[in-house]
Amino acid sequence: MITRYHAIYYARVLAQRAIGDNIDSLSQSLLNAAVDINPHQIEAALFAFRSPLSKGIILADEVGLGKTIEAGLVLCQYWAIGKRKIIVVCPAALRKQWSFELTEKFGIDNEILDSKNYNEYVRIGRNPFDNKKVVICSYNFVARKKDEIRLFGFDLAIIDEAHKLRNVYKKNSVTAHAVREALENVKKLLLTATPFQNSLMELYGLTSIIDENIFGDAKSFRANYVYEENYSELQMRLAPYYKRTLRKNVVEYINYTKRLPLTQKFDSTDLEFELYTKVSEFLRSDNLYSIPVKQKMLTTMMVRKILASSTYALLGTLATIKARLEKMLEENKYQQFDLNEIFDEDEIELLNENEEDSIDSDVNSPTEDEIIDTKQIQKEIAAIQSFINLAEQIKHDSKAKALLIALQKAFEQIELIGANRKALIFTESKRTQAYLKEFLEQNGYRGKIVIFNGSNSDKQSNEILEAWLKANAYTGKISGIRAADRRAAIVDYFKDKAEIMIATEAAAEGLNLQFCSLVVNYDLPWNPQRIEQRxxxxxxxxxxxxxxxxxxxxxxxxxxxxxxxxxxxxxKLFSDVFGTSDEILGQIDGVDFEKRIWLIYQECRTEAEISAAFEKLQAELESKINTRLKDVKEQVLKTFDVEVQERLKLAKEHTCAFINRYEYIFWELTKFILGDKAVFNDSNHSFILKERIGESPKGKYCLITSKETEGIPYRLSHPLAQYVLKQASAIKVTGGKIIFSPLETELNVTLPEDLKGKSGYLLLSSLDVLAFDTEQYSLFTAYTDDGQPLSQELCEKLFLCAGREVKPTGLTPVQQRKLKESAEQHRKGKLQQIDSRNLLYFKEEEERIFQWEKDMINSLEKELDTIKRQIREQERLIRNAVTIEEKIAATKKLDQLESIKRRKRNELADREDEIASKRRKLLAELDSRMIRKIHHEDLFAIEWQIV
Structure with a gap:
């Protein structure tokens, strides 16, 4: 039981903002994240808040350590404190996954922004970025909209798979340059397991994405760290911007399971082989009306994948292409190609992602006005009809029969290891999905299958949704968003009832199916990242x-x-603990790799040609990883703390205590403010809201850390929680008295023995400081009646104790004066701490700017030194010249070099002035931010007693 005074303090604690790498900087985020958070993730997120002056950091944990959660915690904290102009930039294939992660784990509204909905917003007169949601978009989209993004002024940018930008220092990296320009003035979190692969210059490129003034120019970086190998200095300069955790450091509290590969071999029938060979040869033809010229690569790639997927899927695709050709022939004019007519929506989704990550073709398609070649079209129709005739003779695919054998083997294997009898079968085609469902139902799996695709508009899916909506009418699980509820319903059905889920790849992004331990790649993507995601x-x-x-x-x-x-x-995608190694997967551009595979299929006919092409591709992969570079990485990117494991262990203990305290405060405040409007269950941290409050419907609510799963997730960002904070902050009180009862408190609060039975008086005041950023404090000043002061920490513990209000006797003028004077001293002491810490931030930035200036000037001086060496060499040649011609030539060259030297000296003087001017400007900006604005207020003064 708490009092009005507790409520005022609790509301302040839950809403106040902090600066620096202490855990208070993540307080709101930790109450919003519906995920088990590990110590290294807390440490990484706090690293992002280490300095308010930093323009960003690189989070470079090894694969599998949850960089998304680390970034999500930072993003969530920004959102909670009102900095809501946030953008997530990632490869197109990861957009949906980011959307689901932000919704499910952090409860944050978001929107995937692409050209289609962007143009629609513009059409209706709205700013597409100003939609009160986190914006998620691809690299290419950011590059195309760089001016609009720069103008909007985001508070935070998360850049996933940031190694895609590591060549920004090269002139031909157009997209990377555009992304850097778009986000130049935005705080950035770069996520990558592989900050550099081929050269230290890539590390220079990534840091320049954060801030172009961390190092000098590319020439000076190359001279200092590539040629001269000053690795220890480089590591020291990287330390404020770079955070990496290794898997070996976290094995104590993260248990990773293995991947067990099961390869099912099969032989296609003669009919299947004939069909494959003939369609493949057809796809190699040039100038086909069947394939759009402008989208030839994407279309032939998709048809090849369908060909490998299932005969049933191929039949549908061939029939659609044939119908389009017949229409063209009938109307005697070229029909503009619409991929939506040929491929299903899930296949189109995959095509769009390839298109998002690739450059548009410059090849022009025929126009409707152009005369068509009717003989060519008739020839293509005949060819396609022959393929259809062949396909119709194939009743069941050899691979489908192999699937039955593989499922039997795999189910036996997972039963041996004690896992659930569940299988997730992936296919890239919705048509193959339908075929497999029917085939498996005919072979012993009727009533045990659920499908998952982009629409899920089939009868079974609708029935599952309606049953789920009925069962969860009062649980709080219903979001009201039809697509999200359908998704949740199908996942629950798979978890509770079905044995097999057949999912299309595009639909299944972002799904968390840890209850399933069997993944079946019915058809295999060529993109390694896609397989890893599956x-x-x-x-x-x-x-x-x-x-x-x-x-x-x-x-x-x-x-x-x-x-x-x-x-x-x-x-190594299918075995080991972590699957694909950082060294390989981080290096490969998945879309580019997929195109390389497509090219082999398109151009190679014989085994010898295929073998040679794959050998060449593999050699290229191997050349990208060399031992020498690994040694460099060890020196430059090694972790900065040799006692990482011990530090993380302590961090875990501290974090648990912190979360328990904040959760207790949140829970008790909610109980106090809602009062009779809700019925509370302390044992599982859930409550029934008896009436609607604002946007919050009546029904069951659960803290996100509660083991109770049936209910609306109750987190700090929820409208009901915001109502609670608002009501508590509005409470007005005058002098009062609290009887604190430590023994009646749910938390384990330990007070000094000599305080029991004591009484005294206390003042709580607020302190808000705006300098480099806003930070807020709740400062206690307290004494016992016999004049002993109580520390800030002890007062905070006191307010974690249960209490009740009683009639006060009133503070004496002496006590009031003592509290006021002590509170003023407390405030001055806190401001001195803040100034001292801010001075450290300032000095760190000042040192960075001086280092940048030194880099730039050294680079210019080295150019001049090079010229001087050349001059000395020419002077030597003049002295040693054997013929008059040699002497004249050397003298002429010397004159040219002397001219260049004079010009370089002048340039050096001008550039030194220019660099110094920029340095002064940067320092002046820092100086202006050092000036702080202060607001303080006394919240309440009370008498107290401990029983």
């Missing part, structure tokens, strides 16, 4: 069992064999 639906943090990964290999298709070998042996 397996990652099940093999992720929280998975309790080893995960079996099933793949199919057609032994009659040599190209398929080589693709599988590359993915399995080089990328």
């Amino acid at each position: 397996i990652g639906r099940c093999h992720r943090y929280g998975q309790k069992s080893d995960v079996v990964v099933v793949n199919f290999v057609n032994q009659r298709n040599y190209a398929d064999l080589r693709v599988f070998e590359l993915l399995n042996d080089k990328f």
